[in-house]
Amino acid sequence: MKVWQKILIVLTLLVFLVGGLYYDTFYVAPTRFTVRYENISSEKIPAQLNDINILFFSDVHYNNYMTPERFQEVVQLINNAAPDIVVFVGDLFDHPSVLLPNEEVTATLTAQLKEINAPLGKFAVLGNHDLESSTTKELVTSVLSNADFEIITNRSILIRNKGSEAIGLVGLDSQLLGNPDITSAFANVSPNSFNIVVSHTPDIADSLTSDQVDLQVSGHSHGGQVYFPIFGSFYTAPYAEVYNKGKYKIDDKFILDVMNGVGTTKADIRFLSDPEVVMYRLQRKTTPTPTPAS
Template identity: 40%
Template sequence: MVKKLVKIVSVLLLFALLIAGVFFYSIYYSVDHVKLVNETISSTKIPTSMNDIKIAFISDIKYHGFMKKERLSTMMETLETAGADIVIFGGDVFTSFEEQKPDSQTVREITSLLQDIKAPLGKFAVLGDEDLVSKEAKQKVTTILYNSDFEIITNKKLQIRNGSKDSITLIGLDSMINGNPNVSKPFDNISSDEFNIMVTHCPDIINNNEINTKYLDIILSGHSLGGQIYLPLIGALQKSEGADTYSHGKYSINETKLYVSNGLGTVNMDMRLFARPQILIFRLVHEN
């Protein structure tokens, strides 16, 4: 009887230690340690001048909530180690803008950190739903991004070159929440012979039948934070409007790859499990 009781107590103790370890990891480690997720994209449509170019995608900073200067500074140092040639931001600089409006010191902090990001071929951004929650929020975030040398590509298409007339195409689409996405204008004269990247904040906009994915090679989005708590076989515990269908990781939509970033920040609770903050790094390879 005593041996059986000792065995039961031991199992319960081990289980309690496991649960405590999971909580410690989720609260004290996972939220601070950003992960570089490396993907190699090979295509005959990538010009030789863009061979070996690296594109970094960051999203959902959620500054002024749980995200403070020290944490973001460390994450930006990790980004710098990737040696990205192009940096793309997928929206949501702040969180709960209307509840906790950033003061001038906060604006200076985030501007300085974003300005320090190096990208010889350019820095580009779309706005997220939190950036568009009000006219004041949009103006503030737009100014921060402009002063940080980001070009906002809302409902725009542009070509990125590397010392050659050959290029890849970058398409920015406004957020489906609080925004006004124009699904026709950026696709004018788009060619399926070119390597085309679309960036938008909410991944579920891809459910819009007016978006012809046959012209798109990859789509980059954020918004979901990967669910923050993501359990194998169960999935994201926290889903949100705009990321209900596509909430975590990589998806194949016909021939197009959709990447949903976990982002950098957290909301509601400063906790992550199996959904660490991440920076997506894409290495482009010209395929003969």
């Protein structure tokens, strides 16, 4: 084979590769919704909550690229995963103060969110887009409440499963446009219980008392939407600059998980940051009984 023929083959393959990546980034990846399954074990997880599944989702950005048809796929994905608890971690609409959703849009979204099944409860905190104005905050709060989500901004609740044993779920307001009140949120939190923190903005992790947190789950960053391992992200959000994507160990004490979210903003593109929901299975760690000396 002649040199020019080899060059032509290589160039042809490169064109197909670049074309394939372009097509995937713009037309496939934004709707390639996945469930990322994680396990977390601790001696503080009570026996009555062993093997409980908690699903987290964030950054819906409804009413722009996220159409009702697209979001219905997310709802189906969540229900197919069969979680016991569902937690929404902020940004329901995309810039609702610029394009205020009408009654038809809000009614459709409310009905879809109401379809989500979680026998042990559905909970939520708000993101910066939810807090763009008092009108948008009221709207988002109404939609979530009417869809049976309990909003836990700057407070904690106990989650039980047919018994008295419980874990703690702590909600914090968004650092961007919100007012996170860590003191109020942790006022009734015991360091002896297994505690999960949800906050839209991940960088608040550096402000938390690590002995009171076992797991923090956040969104906001979209995993960069387009992510290059060497060069960084297409989309960088304030308060998701220290922790932008994936899992981190904070102070060697607790895990921070920054989700990619399910929606897109600014551009309907995804590369190496597929849209995801994250489901954690709680597993009680037991201390082995010492073997008696013979």
